[in-house]
Amino acid sequence: MKPKTSPRRALLLIDVQNEYVTGKLPIEYPSLNVSLPNLAQAIAVAQAHDIPIVVVQQMAAKDAPIFAQGSHGWKLLPMVANLTPALLVQKTRPSALAGTGLGAWLKDSDIDTLVVAGYMSQNCNESTIRHAAHAGWRVEYLHDAAGAVSYQNSMGLLPAKAMHEASCIVLQSRFAAVMGTAEWAELVERGHAAAQPSLLSSYQAAMLYPEPP
Secondary structure, three states: OOOOOOOOOOEEEEOOOOHOOOOOOOOEEHHHHHHHHHHHHHHHHHHHHHOEEEEEEEOOOOOOOOOOOOOOOOOHHHHHOOOOOOEEEEEEEOOOOOOHHHHHHHHHHOOEEEEEEEEEEHHHHHHHHHHHHHHOOOEEEEEEEEOOOOOOOEEEOHHHHHHHHHHHHEEEEEOOOOEEEEEEEEEEEHOOOOOOOOHHHHHHHOOOOOOOO
């Protein structure tokens, strides 16, 4: 029997749905002109290297303001809808691992590394990544095949660019190896795993810079 090799990846395409493109939550940063081509590249790399693709779709009640089942916003973009995925996961919570069969499927498929792409950075992507890291999976996050929107609420305003970058910095400190799609494609081509992040090294690197005035 051949020894098992690692990484044994699965590509998770999270919520690549109309709501984030032509719906009520259009992605602001990175631009869709950046993230959509990178999503297409990630899909092509996965297909070329027999990496199983998992399509994740957000679900809501038919009278919900966003992601209402059967609505235009709920539908997957054609680039994803036209795939034949290894698994389709329909979720009602931010994490693709919460209340779905994804975790069991990953274990049955002997997957040890999740590659996350899609929308949104600070919501479903981050929730899934943290959940996966807590459950013991390694995670690779394609930051330029993802995107954020701005928020403003009682706690203040956070523009999309700052939102996306802050989320990626925190994830890179402990929860995922965050990288661009081209860098990830090179890792896959070489059969290498991504270097794992370190909270301490992120802190120590920050201490090299003086505090802003």
